[in-house]
Amino acid sequence: MNRRGFFNNIFKSDEPSGPIHFYGIQIVINTGINDETRAKLHAAINVPVKEGETPEEKKAFFKNVAALLLENEPFFEYGYWDYLTDAAEAQAEFDSWVNEIESSMATESGEVGETMDEQYRMSAEKQYVVISLAFLIENVPTQESFQGMIDIPEESYFLRETWPKLIEAVPYLDFNYVMADAVFIMPGNEKDGFSFEDLHSEGWEYLKPIS
Numbered sequence: 261m262n263r264r265g266f267f268n269n270i271f272k273s274d275e276p277s278g279p280i281h282f283y284g285i286q287i288v289i290n291t292g293i294n295d296e297t298r299a300k301l302h303a304a305i306n307v308p309v310k311e312g313e314t315p316e317e318k319k320a321f322f323k324n325v326a327a328l329l330l331e332n333e334p335f336f337e338y339g340y341w342d343y344l345t346d347a348a349e350a351q352a353e354f355d356s357w358v359n360e361i362e363s364s365m366a367t368e369s370g371e372v373g374e375t376m377d378e379q380y381r382m383s384a385e386k387q388y389v390v391i392s393l394a395f396l397i398e399n400v401p402t403q404e405s406f407q408g409m410i411d412i413p414e415e416s417y418f419l420r421e422t423w424p425k426l427i428e429a430v431p432y433l434d435f436n437y438v439m440a441d442a443v444f445i446m447p448g449n450e451k452d453g454f455s456f457e458d459l460h461s462e463g464w465e466y467l468k469p470i471s
Contacts, residue, residue, distance in 0.1 A: 277437060278399040281343065282350035283410070284357050285426055286392045287329065288338035288459060288467060295451065297332065298389055302450035304328050305391075305443055315435035322393075323431040325443060329391065333424055337388070338459065338467040341417070341426055343410055350396060357394045358442050364463065365448045386453030390446040393430065398437035406432040418468040 291297040304325050310317065344350045397403060409429035416422050435441075447453060459467065 276398045276439065279345065280347040280350045280439065281345050281397045281399050282353045282395070283341075283343050283397060283433075284353065284392070284394045285341045285430075286339060286390060286467070287336055287423070288388055288390050288454075289329075289332050290335045290337050290387055291332075291389055291453060292335075292387050298453060299450045300328060301332075301389060301391065301445055305445045315438075318435045318438070318441070319431060319433070322433070322435075322441075322443075325393075326427045326430045329427050330424060333420075333427075336420070336423055336470045339418065339423060339470050340466055340468060345399070354394055354396045354440060354442075357392065361392055361444050361446065365444070365446050385455035385457075386447075388454040388456070388459060390444075390454065392442075392444045392446070394442045395433065395438055396440040397433065398439060400434070400437050402434040403437065406430075406434070418470055420470050423470055 289297075289301075291301075307321060342353065344353055397406075406429050409425055409432060412422055412425065458464075
């Protein structure tokens, strides 16, 4: 499975320093036939996780991922994002994102290249990749800069001008108070991608055009 997902211990022995919030972003990027772009995205996300990774190292990792995503902003076509402030909803939403993404990721080698597994894929075309980032955040004063950057009016949620702000906000998280985090790239193989038909099939209805 070609993805990176790393998690802090959600069940820490000490109590959270503030209420728990959820932040999640999912972006569909049209890479066309550019295998190099897909390879760069996979390489950035699949950096091996060091044991005992520090908050500073996590911040540097996500800053690099954010920079690469911003380079590809002209090719964003669809997306979804959410910020939840109810603690129970936040935990459930984080778990839902991680579990659903892991269960849907293509892992069979037969799905790569010119052939596909027809049970899961509508077309052998492969111009799209989907990047997902999810965070459980302790709501403490040091998160205020991040929160201000994603304070977006509802009518602007899916305007193109909003999406750089959502991505630029990620390195402003205080990773000392991020309880859990995950990032995925789908499909899980750098030679593979989704087709237009795939992204308009069952299971992707929640995606919104970025315009």
